[in-house]
Amino acid sequence: MLLTNHAPSPTAQLIDGKAFAAGLVAEIAVDVAAMVAAHGIRPGLAVVLVGDDPASAIYVRSKIRKTEAAGMASFAHRLPASASRQDVLAVIDALNRDPAVHGILVQLPLPPQIDATTVLDAIDPSKDVDGFHIVNAGKLANGRTDGMVPCTPLGCLMLLKAELGSLAGLHAVIIGCSNIVGKPMARLLLREKCTVVLTHQKTQDVAAEARRADIVVVAAGRPGLVRRDWIKPGATVIDVGINRIQTADGPKIVGDVAFDEVSAVAGRITPVPGGIGPMTIACLLRNTVEAAREHIGRMPRSAA
Ligand SMILES: Nc1nc(=O)c2c([nH]1)NC[C@@H]1CN(c3ccc(C(=O)N[C@@H](CCC(=O)O)C(=O)O)cc3)C=[N+]21
Numbered sequence: 677m678l679l680t681n682h683a684p685s686p687t688a689q690l691i692d693g694k695a696f697a698a699g700l701v702a703e704i705a706v707d708v709a710a711m712v713a714a715h716g717i718r719p720g721l722a723v724v725l726v727g728d729d730p731a732s733a734i735y736v737r738s739k740i741r742k743t744e745a746a747g748m749a750s751f752a753h754r755l756p757a758s759a760s761r762q763d764v765l766a767v768i769d770a771l772n773r774d775p776a777v778h779g780i781l782v783q784l785p786l787p788p789q790i791d792a793t794t795v796l797d798a799i800d801p802s803k804d805v806d807g808f809h810i811v812n813a814g815k816l817a818n819g820r821t822d823g824m825v826p827c828t829p830l831g832c833l834m835l836l837k838a839e840l841g842s843l844a845g846l847h848a849v850i851i852g853c854s855n856i857v858g859k860p861m862a863r864l865l866l867r868e869k870c871t872v873v874l875t876h877q878k879t880q881d882v883a884a885e886a887r888r889a890d891i892v893v894v895a896a897g898r899p900g901l902v903r904r905d906w907i908k909p910g911a912t913v914i915d916v917g918i919n920r921i922q923t924a925d926g927p928k929i930v931g932d933v934a935f936d937e938v939s940a941v942a943g944r945i946t947p948v949p950g951g952i953g954p955m956t957i958a959c960l961l962r963n964t965v966e967a968a969r970e971h972i973g974r975m976p977r978s979a980a
Pocket residue numbers: 735781782783784785806827918929948949950951952953954955956957
């Protein structure tokens with residue numbers, strides 16, 4: 677055995693989001709089968725894809741495949757990149773009225789001529805499985821638990837609670853303050869009684885903020901942003917980034933965390949791929965089943 681003057685680098689425990697998500701999807705499939713048996717209702721997810729962004733097309737295919745693997749119905753609506761706002765709103769209106777559709781997801785980003793806020797707010801909030809409608813965002817902001825919660829932060833929270841148990845009193849730093857990840861993540865962690873810091877592009881010293889954290893959630897879209905000296909030893913690091921980069925070995929998907937060096941200091945860390953990505957999709961299925969369950973709850977007693 678080699679002896680050195682240095683303490684051996686501890687290696688972070690890997691948080692296996694892919695395995696956790698697979699377990700979640702298996703449970704969801706059981707719920708779906710029970711719903712079909714008891715009520716004759718198969719939860720259905722509609723995905724609206726506008727334009728031909730190749731990455732979006734891959735994500736949508738993967739969502740559809742996983743939806744169907746869980747025994748749910750899927751409906752894909754593809755519109756050309758030249759589609760108008762009215763074209764998209766017409767599709768949403770039809771899906772809002774369609775009783776076979778319990779969840780609606782409009783894949784983002786939308787082409788530049790279409791305002792995403794207008795489109796997202798046209799979705800029936802009870803079918804808004806992304807949790808992006810202003811009513812659902814507002815409910816979460818006020819700590820209400822009767823709205824839809826965005827899938828990525830929900831997946832992060834599930835992993836954190838599974839790994840750490842109670843999060844009460846922990847110091848959480850969230851890097852990136854989008855409406856899709858950072859802000860809803862902050863609201864969820866606040867609900868768990870964390871002390872929450874949300875950093876953004878004008879934050880003066882993000883590294884100094886991160887170093888105080890028991891939990892760091894990174895959703896900045898910048899490969900390798902978080903370095904070893906940003907992380908308090910033993911902290912839990914959740915990497916939401918999905919960046920396609922070119923390497924000498926060809927294209928590769930990496931997160932926002934410099935994984936090799938940070939995993940030498942963190943207590944626990946999610947990998948990319950195989951971390952939050954699969955959890956996002958599992959939570960999308962979960963939200964769709966919840967939407968179907970609430971739909972059944974609203975049906976006349978004789979039909980339910
Ligand atoms: N309305 C809307 N809702 C979304 O939820 C949404 C969206 N728009 N636009 C795009 C982003 C991106 N996104 C991902 C989900 C799963 C993986 C995923 O499972 N990734 C795998 C790797 C996949 C690969 O190899 O390409 C992983 O991390 O292990 C990635 C990305 C959802 N998004």
